[in-house]
Amino acid sequence: MEGSSVPSQAIPVSEDYYCNRSSAPADAAGSSSPAVAKLRKLLFRQMLIGVNDGRYFLGLFHCIDKQGNIILQDAVEYRSARHSSPPTEQRCLGLILIPAACRSSCQVDCSIEEKMSLLCLE
């Protein structure tokens, strides 16, 4: 099955990492809630994440842990700069980790039908 889950792992974000380690071992079978299954389907999709300081990161959804820390692959950073042309400055960063704490928005690229189904989860 694609998107298998591995227990006792977490994306090593500075402080969360160790909290996780000390927590109780996860069920080896992993979660199988509908939300998690849906999220799993979004793997390898383009994801656009905004962070607190106004930047956006566009990359392939690679990984997420319980704390909501996300890893994007082949990520590009976008920042708005009033005076430079084109108005958004961009640079390639590769593999990046966006801690949940600084994430302010998160969007995935999908068709309109999919968008409806994503919304209907709520």
Add this chain to the structure above:
Amino acid sequence: MEASSSSSAAAAPSLPPPHSLPTSSDQGVWADASPLLAAACRDLQDGELVHGENFSLFAAMSALEIMDPKMDSGIERSGYNSIEEAIEDGVAPVPLSLDRTVDVQRSIDVMDHLFSCEATWHKGHTLAQTVFTCIYLMRMERTSSHAVLNSFCRTLRATCNGVISVVSTARTHEEEDLFTMSFGLPLRDEQDDKCLSILNSVEETISRQLRACKAQALSKKKTLEDLESLQDKPDLEEDYCRALLCRLRFRKHFYHVVMSMRKPHGRGLELARKHVASCLNELSLMLKSREFLKSQSNIMLQDDENCTTASGCQPVGFDVSLNSRLLSPTPPRAVKVLSWSNAIRYFEKLLHDLDVICALSLDPVLENVLHFIVQFQKSVPDLVPRAFLQTLLVQDGKLYGQNLFSDVISRALSLPDIIGDKEFQMNEFVVQLGQLVINLLKILCTNTAWQRRKLGKSLQDWSTISIQLELALKREFGETRNVLHHENMCMRVSKQLLIWTQEHAYWVASRFLTLGFELDLYSPGEYCMVYWYMYVVFTKLIEKMQLRVLASNETSRRKGKKKKDHSKDSARDMTFSSSCLLLQCYVLLSEGLSMMLAVLRNESRSCQLPSIFNTEQERFMQHFDLLQKARVPEHISYYSFKESSSRAGITDLVKYNFFKEIQKITPSLRGSFASEPEKLVELRRIEQVAEHNRIALNIISQVGPGDPSLRISFEFTHHPHFAVAIVKRS
């Protein structure tokens, strides 16, 4: 078309993305995934991850963590997103002030800060985070109306460009490859070629003004109408002219230094030397101007140690964080710009080092070149002078760009008649050896740590070639050893080449071992084995050296030299014997120290060092593995060391007093080194080490090495490679 600003993005998490961002598919839309993420995270188990098949935790560890100040170079700091924004906000005004006096003051501050930045760059930081934090430099066209600043910046930029090209040609920047990275910065434009002419005309105007000031002071006239003043306060005019002039002139001369030293075949060295002297002169004038500039700045913002300008004011027109994103995706390094006084000190040292290089006589004798580099490295020169030296030594695969390395080798073999000989030049061994010599010269120009590692590795090449040479010699000429009379030229050359190669392998080994002391790689418990190995290597070095000279004497005798050559020969023999004797001193010092340490270990309990982590044999291998692998020298192993050190006893040591022996040799050397001050210094050091150790040895033998009250330590107070024993009784 307005991209969302930081505040609104934080306030409204599900804000639509900015329109300027692409969507990946034609029909695609961005759907807000935040609620789904939140729901899924709630359902996830602790420690559970959602990921694809290609996920590896190890690779994930290397992900750049966004908003981590140590990893994310894009983190918002200054509040300016672009240089234009900063300029619009008035960070770098042109003119720097509407008040002309303040304008001059601020220009000088900018120059001083750039000067500190340049030194910081030379010390191994990126150009983007040092010199190019200057907005005036990033947008050169803006300053075209400000001739003083414009000419200064252009010349600085052209100089940086020259230095980059030297360093990247030499590739001596080792780990500090950051040095040459330009990150797409505006490093040059067409007008940079004319930078000197602009600088010269600005200099001319200011110096005319300075002369006018002086004349005015003499004649007590009120004003001089025909000249435009630099600023509005007549009583300060002269001092400001001086302060500006020395800074502009320093730039001009330093530019000339860099350009002349880059000329091929060392043609510009003489000219460069004159400019080095002028640079040093301007540096002292810059220091002098400091007092005046300080007195004029009302606000003291920085203390002397952190202050990057002469006046002590914070300069305008710099923004540290603007370029930090260019460095992506490397983690942002915090750069502390050198203080102005440290920058002056740096440039003084740099210029002195460059002066030493410029004084090089382009001597094609390899021994002298090697000696020069080793001597040069003793002053611990920084990256830039080492790069200049290397590009001078090796150009287009030739020594100084003019001597083929095959000729350099044949000269070293004392075989003048094969210089330029095509067959010799094309010989595969000679070609390989030429390459080895090029590598050796390049390695010797690198920093000490890098140098030692590379020397150790190159030993393998030296020994491989000498083994091949030996085999070829046997194959071609058989095992016959007593056919001296019928020896042909070819065989003589081969033999000499072999000896020469072996000699250089030992030279490399000896440098490898001694550099270990400079890098603090040996612990006192290991001195015994290190000195023992040095003793072995030095002994072999002398042996090969003597063999080589013997063989070359043979050759010259065979040819029946004319009388006038004899004086030349004897002079050469003199230098040979003195360098042999000097080596003999090293042999005696190493042997003496090694034996003394062995005796202490054998007979005194206090000097036996416990080895908790690894055995002595393991440490022997750690230190000498590269030499052992290269079989330098052959048939030497840990057991040979163990055997010789275990037999060492105090009575033998006192009977054959190595340190006393040295004192017998040195007086005769003193005479032959009379014209070489640095060798005399070395001799003096050797004598001091020998004398101190002789006395220490006497005390030890009187007290008895087994005396428990004896406290012996070793210090490098007199020589960087040879320790002095300090004896105390508790």
